[in-house]
Amino acid sequence: MKLACDTCPVRDSAACSVLSEEERAALAAAGRTRVLERGEMLFAAGDSEAACATLVSGALKVSSVDQNGTEQILALVHPSGFIGELFAPFAHHDVTAITTSKLCTFARGDIDRAIETYPALARALLRRAQEDLLATRGLLELTSNASAEARLAALLHDFAAAASDSPCHLASAFDLPLTRGEIANMLGLTIETVSRKFGELEASGAIARKGKRGIELIDPALLQTLSGRLSE
Amino acid sequence: MKLACDTCPVRDSAACSVLSEEERAALAAAGRTRVLERGEMLFAAGDSEAACATLVSGALKVSSVDQNGTEQILALVHPSGFIGELFAPFAHHDVTAITTSKLCTFARGDIDRAIETYPALARALLRRAQEDLLATRGLLELTSNASAEARLAALLHDFAAAASDSPCHLASAFDLPLTRGEIANMLGLTIETVSRKFGELEASGAIARKGKRGIELIDPALLQTLSGRLSE
């Protein structure tokens, strides 16, 4: 499918937003849009010709599978995020849709060429890479030291921030983008522990559960306290 | 101090190696070399005008301090590595020398200008950022699921690889670049657990300890097995 940049919801926030109209059109000629349903993979660890992509809508997870066969979620990708290891000969991780996702994909060679041709694009991708690095280090801080309760509280806090429109406010109610199992994989816990801690957070009055996925923030300040983070 | 690129040990591997002689000279005019002793900080979390730097020799750690006051090591930087958050208004983490380190530092404004002027430099930094991302995700995989023994075994394996000259061989003996406390902070463990696991690794015949810092690899294959990693 051809790209339709004109109506793209992330045209002002994705990496390609730094290009001029003509440059964008030239890049778009090489790209293809693709839709992935939940569970479909963009590429798997080990793929040698893994595509690169900008996420237009939906959500992806970056994960790996260790020798025990358990999945470990390393990052979530939100709309306008960029996926792709530009300099590695093969992909190191799996990338999978966690909700129906629309992507703008490019062959590696085309992206390589675009980076050479449009220096601004290289700078934009550099910026994204540094932001990804920061996010990954945040997850690392979380999973290394904190208790199970603190990890879950912090993750809920992040989800509430991501679900909100404005960058500085929390959404007071939102749906979990992940299953319990995925939350557990992300936080380095088990499903059972996550489930128990959800119960404890609800009992403590920090949150309320609405069905399986719905979360309502009753006491955001308490959640923040439990997460063990200073108010940022 | 002025830069002396001609005799720089990382002149062929650092980000600036992609520049031509003239370009490098122009960039060097803006840079300053700096030496940090163990424990000295390049910059601290929150600094608004944190410098950027290429590490010439020695080793650095990137760390943050959580509200309990415990340090969490997020990454190690080896020679030819680049440090600096180019797009953030302030530094998010501390950067500290763990051995006497020689750096090539640049003001943020100068680096910003260089990235605009030399597209190849932006691409080189993009590559480094993606490699850093990969390394951080590796540490994330390690600390999330693995047992204390597996974490330590994997870290020792990495150190052995880093201490070796050739990228595919392990050094058979090397000195630990970190104290027990730093290893513990890096792996999300306590000093006591690290010390115990060192004892168990030695008892199992995988390694031998020579003094406080020295490590000799007796059975690298066993170490790999204990680390729970498939042979890569």
Next chain:
DNA sequence: CGCATACTTGACGTCATTCAAACCGTGTGG
């Protein structure tokens, strides 16, 4: 209606932490 998938809950075991004490190499001062 029946099965599958996701989630919850309980009892029990295990591994890492915690608290406490001893150890060791090094530098300092008597």
Next chain:
DNA sequence: CCACACGGTTTGAATGACGTCAAGTATGCG
């Protein structure tokens, strides 16, 4: 030269948090 203190390390015993195993409860889909 020895006594001493100090930082880093080792070791031990007890506690506790999370994992494991196992059963039971929704929710949804064919």
